[in-house]
Amino acid sequence: MSVRVTALILGLSASLTLLAAGAPAADEAETADLLIKLLKVGRKVVSEHQPLINDASKGNKGFTQDFLASQVIERFRQQTKIDLSRPNGVPSASILLSLLEAEKEVVDEAQPVINKQGVGFKGFLPAVFARKAGEKFYRKTGIRLKLTGTEYRYPGNKPDEFEAEVLRMFADPRHPKGQPYSKATMVGGKPVLRVMDPEYVTPTCLTCHGTPKGERDITGMKKEGWKEGDLAGAISLTMPLK
Template sequence: MGIAILSLVWSTSTRAANETEIAEHLIELVNIGRTVVLEHQATINDAAKADKGFTGEFMADEVMERFKKKTKIDLRIPNVVPHANTYVAMLEAEREVVDEAQPVINRQGVGFKGFLHAVFARRVGEHFYQKTGARMKLTGIDYRNSRSKPDDFELEVLRMFSDQRHPKGQVYARNTMVDGRPVLRVMDPEYAAVSCLSCHGVPKGERDITGMKKEGWKEGEFAGAISLVLPLK
């Protein structure tokens, strides 16, 4: 599936009703991809096996199928899907990231490959930006990678999410300006799942498999957010 670079910009007439829904669908697409990576982590890290079968095509098929089940949107027939180019750009970014990682994923004799769902998401965000000009990243107050460092807007919202008075799971969206241009900024809070705790749980300060210090998270605690910056006219 190929896709040309597109301009991800909505006019005033379409954005009020659609922009937040589009953002939520984009977040859903990347979250499905992260889940697929997480579910296949043991296969990816299998030192005894060379060809894992974990390809970009496999990723795209899984994402499309699960996205359809969640949203009733079938990206296999994009010509009947509103804003399909935007969603397909995200899907294509996910496919490309997995395809580019094939030499690492299929490296025999090596266990931990470093191809984690957070790494996947960061690379997908980079590819998506190149295709659309829209920015997506994982961010948090306790960030590990400098590219995940929150900007002032994100830090403000992260602090709001971490306040126990904020309704758990409630997305935050605001029309604002970035570099003199109107954008929609959307942040979706995330909470520590059991699968997060092997790297981010207790005891705090212990080194995880990546060599980083654990943050001491407990299941269900606020962990960070997905941040989207979508250009508007």
């Protein structure tokens, strides 16, 4: 295996093991973990409402930024016990709220598309939502949050060298399924925390990413030929460290 599993490894509940002295504060690793959860929750809400969003017979769908926010806040609270509607005292509140705001803005800007009557599939799907939210969040905070994969569709999702290496590690059957990888490293001479969280193919992905490989999916792109359980890619976070 070419990637050394040193640095630190994020556990399921943001519990973590710091191996090196002077390694990034536990706070930052925990914030990273929460940000990834918050992005996933938003994407899940979009995914669950895909049939509504794709409903050609409806004009106004009610899938507004406030609706998204209420769903995201509630699910995030259930998962983490953090209530973003009452952020006072939450350690990383301002960063988390920036991501929530970015997610809301994406849904708000897409209202004309989402509410278009007479059109079924409109190109508003979970991966696009996540990408745009990540881009907005980066502009707000300088923290990069992106989806990536070895077989990427969107050019901006292309893995960088670090990401490509970790993706190879995730694809190795010896890597425990679902285990994230994180590392404190230098980018452009500055210390950063990098975290990658692997994602796997589930039945809902197959209409677009499944078989037969090369056939066009509903978005007009070529299917990858993935099967349930395959590594699909990862969420990748790069956070500047102080």
